[in-house]
Amino acid sequence: MSNDIHRPAALDEHPLRRRIYRVPTPSIAAFRTLIDECLFLYITGALIHGRPRIGKSYAIEFLRRDLELRHPKISVYTMRCARSQTASENNFFSALLHTVKHPAQSGASKAALRGRLLHKLRQVADNKGDDRVVLFADEAQNLREIEYEWLRDLHDEMENNALRLFTFLVGQPQLLAQKSVFQSQDKEQIVARFMVEELTFRGIVSAAECAAVLSAYDNGEYPANSGWNYVRFFVPKAYAAGLRIAESAARLWDAFEDAHIKANLDGPAEIPMKYFTAAVEAALLLSSARDSETLKFDGLFWSEMVERSRYVVAQKAGRPMLSAITRR
Numbered sequence: 001m002s003n004d005i006h007r008p009a010a011l012d013e014h015p016l017r018r019r020i021y022r023v024p025t026p027s028i029a030a031f032r033t034l035i036d037e038c039l040f041l042y043i044t045g046a047l048i049h050g051r052p053r054i055g056k057s058y059a060i061e062f063l064r065r066d067l068e069l070r071h072p073k074i075s076v077y078t079m080r081c082a083r084s085q086t087a088s089e090n091n092f093f094s095a096l097l098h099t100v101k102h103p104a105q106s107g108a109s110k111a112a113l114r115g116r117l118l119h120k121l122r123q124v125a126d127n128k129g130d131d132r133v134v135l136f137a138d139e140a141q142n143l144r145e146i147e148y149e150w151l152r153d154l155h156d157e158m159e160n161n162a163l164r165l166f167t168f169l170v171g172q173p174q175l176l177a178q179k180s181v182f183q184s185q186d187k188e189q190i191v192a193r194f195m196v197e198e199l200t201f202r203g204i205v206s207a208a209e210c211a212a213v214l215s216a217y218d219n220g221e222y223p224a225n226s227g228w229n230y231v232r233f234f235v236p237k238a239y240a241a242g243l244r245i246a247e248s249a250a251r252l253w254d255a256f257e258d259a260h261i262k263a264n265l266d267g268p269a270e271i272p273m274k275y276f277t278a279a280v281e282a283a284l285l286l287s288s289a290r291d292s293e294t295l296k297f298d299g300l301f302w303s304e305m306v307e308r309s310r311y312v313v314a315q316k317a318g319r320p321m322l323s324a325i326t327r328r
Contacts, residue, residue, distance in 0.1 A: 005236050008226045011288065015222055016230055016281055022062040023216040025273055026209050027201045031059055032066065034199050038166055039071075039132065044155065045194030047140075047179060048170045050201030053314070055273035056170050059201065060136045073130035075121065081142040081171075092150050093117055099135075100124070118157055125163055133158065134166045141171035141178070148182075148190045155193050167194050170201075203270040204253075210276075211249035217280060218246050234284040238295035245280070248297045252279065255302040256311065263312040271311065278309035 015021035024032075031048060038046055050056055060078055067076050079099040084091070093113035097103060102120040105112070125131055137143070143151075155165045169175060179195045182188075204210060217230040232239040256279075260269040283305045287295060306312075 007233060007236070008223055008228055011234070014230075014233060016234070016284060019281070021220075021222075022058070022065065023213055023220070023277070024062065025055065025059075025204060025213055027055070027203075028059045028062055030199060031201065032063060034197060035063060035067070035134075035166075035168065038168075038197065039074075039134075042164065043196055044165060045167045045169070045192075046197035046199065047175050047195045048168060048199045048201050049173050049175045050203075051270075052172055053272050053274070054201060054203045054270070056201050057138055058273045060138055060170060064136065067134060071130075071132075073128045075124050075128060075130070075133045076136075077134070078136040078138060081137055081139045081147075083139075083142045087144045087146045089146075089150060092147055096154070114154070114157070117154070118161060121158065121163060122161055131162055132164045132166065135168070137167060137169050137171075139171055140169035141174040143169075143178075145182075145187075148194065152190055152193055169194055203272045204256075204276055205268070205270050207250045207253035210253045211246050213276065214246040214249055214252070214280070217284070218244050230284065234288040235291040235295055237291045237293050238287070241293040241295075243295060243297070245283075245297065248302065251297065251299045252302045252306075254299060255279075255306040258303070259306050259312050260315075263316065265312070265315050275309045275311035275314065279305040279311075282308045 011017060027050075034046055034048075037043065048056070064076050064078055067074060077099045079095060082095070089110050090108075090113060093110065094103075097113065097117050097120070100117065100120050102116065105116070108116070121133055125133060151167065155167070158165045176198070179191060179198075182190050182195070204213065219229055221227065221229050222233060229239075231243065231245050235243060256271050256276075257269045279302070283297060283301070287297075
C-alpha cells in the first residue's frame, strides 16, 4: 500500500478537528420525531427534560440545523432562559428580541417591545413563506410562572396575526414539577399551549446506542459526497485495512461503564454526548499520527480515551470538560 495519502482537504479543516460537527443520538432521534409530530398535528408545545449536562443543548443545536435543512421556510429560534432574581417583562421581551436578532430599543415601553417582536416575527415569516415559528427554550426550568403568562400572551397575539408558535421547553426535571404545579392550580391555559407532550432526554446507555452513534463516523463524509468518511479521513491506512469504528461499540461502552463503576458514580452509566464525542475525537485525532494497516482500537485504548474525555472528573466535580487531547 502506498504511503502517499491524498486527502480531499487538510486535516486542520475537518469539522471534527474544529469541533463544528454534530452526530445524532437515539434521544436526538426521538426529539426529532416529536418535533415532526407536533408540526404535523399542530401541537403547539412540548416539554423535554433530562438531568444536567446530558446533551440537551447539543441536541437543540443539532435539531435547529436539521429543521433549517429539512424545512427551510419555517422560522427557527433558540432562546436561553437565564436565571434571574426577579422577573421583568422588559427583560423577557428584550431577550426574545435578541433571539430573533432584532435588538430592543433602549427605554422602549413594554407595548413597544411586544410590537417590535411581533413585527419582526411576521416579517421573517412572510419572507420565508411559512406561518410556522419554532422556539427552543433552553434551560426552561428557569422560567417563572409570570414568564409563562407573557409567553402565552405572545402565543395568542401571534395566532391573532396568523402565525403559529411551536414552543419546545428543554430543561431539567424540575420542568415536570412545574407542570404538576400548573395542573394543580388549574392553569390549563399554560399546560395546553406549552406542555402537552413530554419526552425524557437521556445520554447514551448501552453498547447498542454506542454503535448507532459511532456509525455516523463511519458513514458521514467530509467534504460531502467525497467518499471520505470521518474514519477514513483521519486513519486512511487502517480504514483501508478494514477498521470501522462502529465495531468498537462494545469496547467503548465497557470502558465508560468500567470508569463509571470504578469511580463509584451514582446510578447506572448514562454518558452525556459531550464526553462521548470527546472520547471519539481523541481516538481519531491522536491515531492520525500513528495510522497504519495494523492500527487497532482495543479495550485498553478506549479506556485511555475515556480517561481523556474527562467524563469521571466532570461527573465528580461538576465542572466544565477539559480538552480531550491535552498532553499528559
